[in-house]
Amino acid sequence: MKLFTENIDGIMVISSLPKVLDASNAMEFKECIPRIIEQSSQAVFDMSTVQFIDSAGCGSLITTLRHLKGAGGTLKLCDVRKQVRSVLELVRMHKIIDIYNTREEALRSFSNEP
Amino acid sequence: MSKSAENHHKKTVEIFPNDEKAPATILVVDDSRVVRTYLQSHLQKEEYQVIEAKDGKEAIALLSDDIGIILLDLWMPEMDGMSCLRYIRENFPDIPVIMLTVSNEVSNAVEAMKYGAFDYVTKPFNPSELLALVQQAIRTRIQARRLRAVEAELLKSREHEITTASRIQQTLLLGGRPKNLKGMKIGDLTIASKNIDGDFYDFFMINDTCLDVIVGDVMGKGIPAALMGAAAKQHFMGALFRMARISEAEELPSPEEIVSQVHGEMIGRMNELETFFTLCYARFDTSRKLVSYVDCGHMRTIHYHSDTNTCTLLQGVDMPLGFPGQKGFRQILAPFTDGDLFFFYSDGLTEAKNPTCEFYGEKRLTDFVQGHAFLEPQDLCRAVWKDIVKFSQAESFSDDFTCVAVRIEMPEPEERYNQEWKLEVPSDLGELGRVRSLIRDMCRGLGSNLVDDERMKMIQIVATEIMTNIIKHAYQERPGETIAIEGKTTRDEIVLFFYDWGIEFDFTSAPKPVFDGSREDGFGLHIIAHTADYVRYSRDSSGKNCACVTFFLQRRG
Incomplete structure (x- = not known):
């Protein structure tokens, strides 16, 4: 799986996420996580490309969050499509992962934190 | 002398x-x-x-x-x-x-x-x-x-009273079976035990397409229990009549509203009398092809599904009427189709014992109903009675024997909405996309005014979750096994069937979802349960598992 990553002031922004994030590619996605953490423990997933997510996809986001938190950072999401957002809310992930409308808002939120 | x-x-x-x-x-x-x-x-x-x-x-x-x-x-x-x-x-x-x-x-x-x-x-x-x-x-x-x-005379007259009360109960208190129903056929059978007790049931024809069935059992035995049963029936009839008049032009009072009303009317007296009754209030709506029911601790109603030749048990979440602290009642919906059968019964059936004191039991009853669902409802009731007599080797039981069978007989009209879809895929996660395409085609066939893009995606998620469960758990990730998918659409609903021949799914061992971020699995069932309008799972005698999910396209129930 090819993920496009940018390092913006020490925060990893990952875009070009797959269109579908489901049980068929969740394992492959999880294997990419160490490569992200290598560079920074703060990450933003730009979700604009993701059109479909299932419980396995949600699970891979949680795994990412756990790894980043273990390294002292966190994961934030931005630009989440309506339908994907309703799934995240259904499994109450909006309570444990901050979701922002835009990439800029997500990046700004890091500098607002102590 | x-x-x-x-x-x-x-x-x-x-x-x-x-x-x-x-x-x-x-x-x-x-x-x-x-x-x-x-x-x-x-x-x-x-x-x-x-x-x-x-x-x-x-x-x-x-x-x-x-x-x-x-x-x-x-x-x-x-x-x-x-x-x-x-x-x-x-x-x-x-x-x-x-x-x-x-x-x-x-x-x-x-x-x-x-x-x-x-x-x-x-x-x-x-x-x-x-x-x-x-x-x-x-x-x-x-x-x-x-x-x-005098004592002997009293005893004699008491016995006479019980016989008379029992006859009154049989002839007047137990509801007359409605005939000439459109879309439904009813069978009922009640056989009194030596002593009268508190089983009751009744039928209310609401309109051409709606039939309400109530089945209840009052705690205790004897004339007091029978009288309480009669009083309960009267309250239901009264509540239904009054509430229907108040909301004349609007919708009918729902089963949960009716049960709440009757509970409110009776709770004070029932607490004084220290009694309670279990109840199942079921409304069969043939226009919506839906039964909405409130179950207050009654025996679990058997629902025979003609499409899969399997049974599920309807179980509600409420306590018996008369239990203090009951706040509101929840009705549950179950869709039905042509040939489905519902079997209501009292504990006299499942608690009949054989000479070695073994119960007839829910499993035996369910299996019998499934195996004889082809019978006319009235004949089915009699066949169940005969089977229990054979099992217990006695003609009279300590409890009343009461059962009601409702069969749906409403062939689907040929409409452009009614379509069937079939797909067979190997047990491979790479096939998830194909299953989602099938659902997209089904939904598009219905038109966007019935299923919008968002709803379609939610249906796709449910299908993805079920497929993943089958591949991972039923087939233990073994490749090359088969999953058969069937879809049926009508103007009212989308029904999906997923068949597999793997391990039986055990709901009790499925992990409960944890939402605090500490676990990444266990969300699948939660998503299914909160997205589909009706879910059922069954395994037939040949070892074929069936997960069936229904999505209502219009507000029902």
Whole structure:
């Protein structure tokens, strides 16, 4: 799986996420996580490309969050499509992962934190 | 018997039409012939018949219900007075016994009274005192007999009352089975146990397409339970009528509203009477092809699905009516299709026991209904009865036997909406996309006014979750196994069937979802349960598992 990553002031922004994030590619996605953490423990997933997510996809986001938190950072999401957002809310992930409308808002939120 | 004694006899007979013999026979027990003769002569003068015994042994041999009273000497050879008294009290408790004693033995006579002697007289006897005592004892004996007669009469009339109540219950309280229903056929059977009890059921025709069925069971037995059942039915009928009038132009009161109303009306009284009843209130709506039901602790209704030839059990979440602290009732929806059957029943069926005290049980009943669902509803009820009789090897049970079968008979009209889709895929996660494409095609076929893009994606998620579960759990990630998918669409709903031949799914072992971020799995079932309108899972006898999900396209229930 090819993920496009940018390092913006020490925060990893990952875009070009797959269109579908489901049980068929969740394992492959999880294997990419160490490569992200290598560079920074703060990450933003730009979700604009993701059109479909299932419980396995949600699970891979949680795994990412756990790894980043273990390294002292966190994961934030931005630009989440309506339908994907309703799934995240259904499994109450909006309570444990901050979701922002835009990439800029997500990046700004890091500098607002102590 | 002397002539005057016969007269006495006649007089007594008039008072006691049920008695064959008057209690005017006196048994005199004394080892002294002199005493016996003395007593006999005095008593016969007063028209009593006298029989004699010289000791306890002889007295016992002469005992019968014909004896009015006994005069019993305390001291005798061959079983003394006290032993003889004890025997009489145990075996003929209604016969008064007057103890005969000498003056220096009065303390023993008093002791005898503790053991139930009527009174005592001291020798030498004062004839008038003795006769007064004898008369008093005879009167006591008469009253005892009268009491027994009244008791017997009461028992008889109580039995008669129960028989009558039972007949009333059978003919008037149990609802008449509606005939000529459109889209449904009903069967019912009720067989009273030896005693009447609190099973009740009724049918309310709401309109051409709606039938309400109530089935209940009042705690306890006997006439009070049956009356409570009748009262409950009356409250339901009243509530339905009143609520339907209030909301005349609007929608019908829902089963949960009706049950709440009746609960509110009855709870105060039921708490006073310390009783409660279990209930299933089911509304069959053939226009929406949906049963909406409220289950308050009743036996789980069997739902036979004709499409998969399997059964599921309808179970609600509410406590029986009459339990304090009940706040609101929740109705549950289950869609049905042509050929489906619903079987309501009382605990008299599942709790019937065989000679080794084994219960007939829910499993046996469900299997029987599934195996005989092809029968006409009325014949099915009878067949169940016969099977339980065969099982328990008895024709009468300790509980009432009540069952109601409702079969849906409404062939689908040929419409452009009614379409069927089929797809077979190997057990490979790479096939998830193909399954989602199938769902997209199905939804597009219905038009965007029935299924918008967002809804379609939610249906796709449910399909993805089910497929993933089958591949990972049923087939344990073994490649090359088959998953068959069937889709049916109508104007009202989308129904998806997923068949596999893997391991049976065990709901109890499925992990509960944890939402605090500490776990990444366990969300699949949660998503399915909160997205689909109706989910059922079954496994048939050939080992084919079926997960079936329904999505309503319009508001139902």
